Amino acid sequence: RHGLAAQLFGREIFYRDSVPSTNDLAKEMARRGAGEGAVVVAEEQTAGKGRLGRGWHTPRYKGLCFSLILYPPVVPSEAAQVTMLAAVAVASAIRDVAGVPAGIKWPNDILVNSKKICGILTELSAEMDKINYLVTGIGINVNQDLDDFPGELRSVATSVKIEAGRAMPRLKLLQACLAEFEKWYAVWLGQGFSPVLARWKEMSVSLHCPVRISTLKECWDGWAEDVDQDGALLLRLSDGSLKRLVSGEVTLRLG
Ligand code: BTN
Numbered sequence: 001r002h003g004l005a006a007q008l009f010g011r012e013i014f015y016r017d018s019v020p021s022t023n024d025l026a027k028e029m030a031r032r033g034a035g036e037g038a039v040v041v042a043e044e045q046t047a048g049k050g051r052l053g054r055g056w057h058t059p060r061y062k063g064l065c066f067s068l069i070l071y072p073p074v075v076p077s078e079a080a081q082v083t084m085l086a087a088v089a090v091a092s093a094i095r096d097v098a099g100v101p102a103g104i105k106w107p108n109d110i111l112v113n114s115k116k117i118c119g120i121l122t123e124l125s126a127e128m129d130k131i132n133y134l135v136t137g138i139g140i141n142v143n144q145d146l147d148d149f150p151g152e153l154r155s156v157a158t159s160v161k162i163e164a165g166r167a168m169p170r171l172k173l174l175q176a177c178l179a180e181f182e183k184w185y186a187v188w189l190g191q192g193f194s195p196v197l198a199r200w201k202e203m204s205v206s207l208h209c210p211v212r213i214s215t216l217k218e219c220w221d222g223w224a225e226d227v228d229q230d231g232a233l234l235l236r237l238s239d240g241s242l243k244r245l246v247s248g249e250v251t252l253r254l255g
Pocket of ligand 1: 047
């Protein structure tokens with residue numbers, strides 16, 4: 001065995017040296033019948049994908065990128081709950097293992113000291129309002145130094161090594177992430193989304209503060225008042241009205 005504390009998550013592991021994207025390989029493995037909690041992990045991604053059509057850079061041996069295959073018994077509109085659960089799990093793992101103050105920025109970025117240390121991308125296949133499979137991809141900046149990041153990211157990105165002041169074995173972090181993920185997934189299946197959402201709110205660094213939200217077309221300034229059951233952000237605008245924003249379409253900047 002591989003020393004994983006998790007029971008179900010990581011029971012099946014697909015390890016690769018280099019892949020275009022662990023999410024893409026995970027979707028293929030799901031179509032081929034991989035079990036619940038199967039994990040795809042790679043040393044590097046050559047075409048890692050981020051949210052909103054952006055890319056994600058995972059340099060060889062320095063970044064941790066993995067994707068979890070799940071078959072959650074919910075309708076597709078509730079899939080955002082799994083992503084929020086993933087954010088809680090990964091932020092907890094980073095806090096525990098690295099001892100750095102990881103927080104969650106809506107919808108599901110993990111920040112340390114206002115800089116991004118981890119991104120999460122969930123993709124799913126569904127038909128007739130039923131999820132066939134769901135893949136949650138997690139990219140954590142672990143042992144990057146500042147000059148490993150492309151110039152334009154140096155002011156907005158960070159890594160566990162930069163924040164903790166020492167390198168961290170990526171396996172240790174992966175183990176902690178899988179154990180936390182499994183724990184929170186069981187809470188979610190057993191008790192529903194409320195306890196997950198409550199913890200998400202506690203770990204959030206983008207609630208109850210002024211924020212700027214932008215889509216391709218529009219931009220709103222407001223007060224981040226709350227997050228609802230679907231993971232949508234409720235933004236209080238200056239005219240007093242409440243605007244509901246769905247994570248899929250917008251990015252948030254902390255004010
Ligand atoms: C974002 O913040 O925009 C999301 C980044 C998600 C990156 C991870 S790395 C593992 C998985 N495979 C991918 O191609 N993307 C996700």
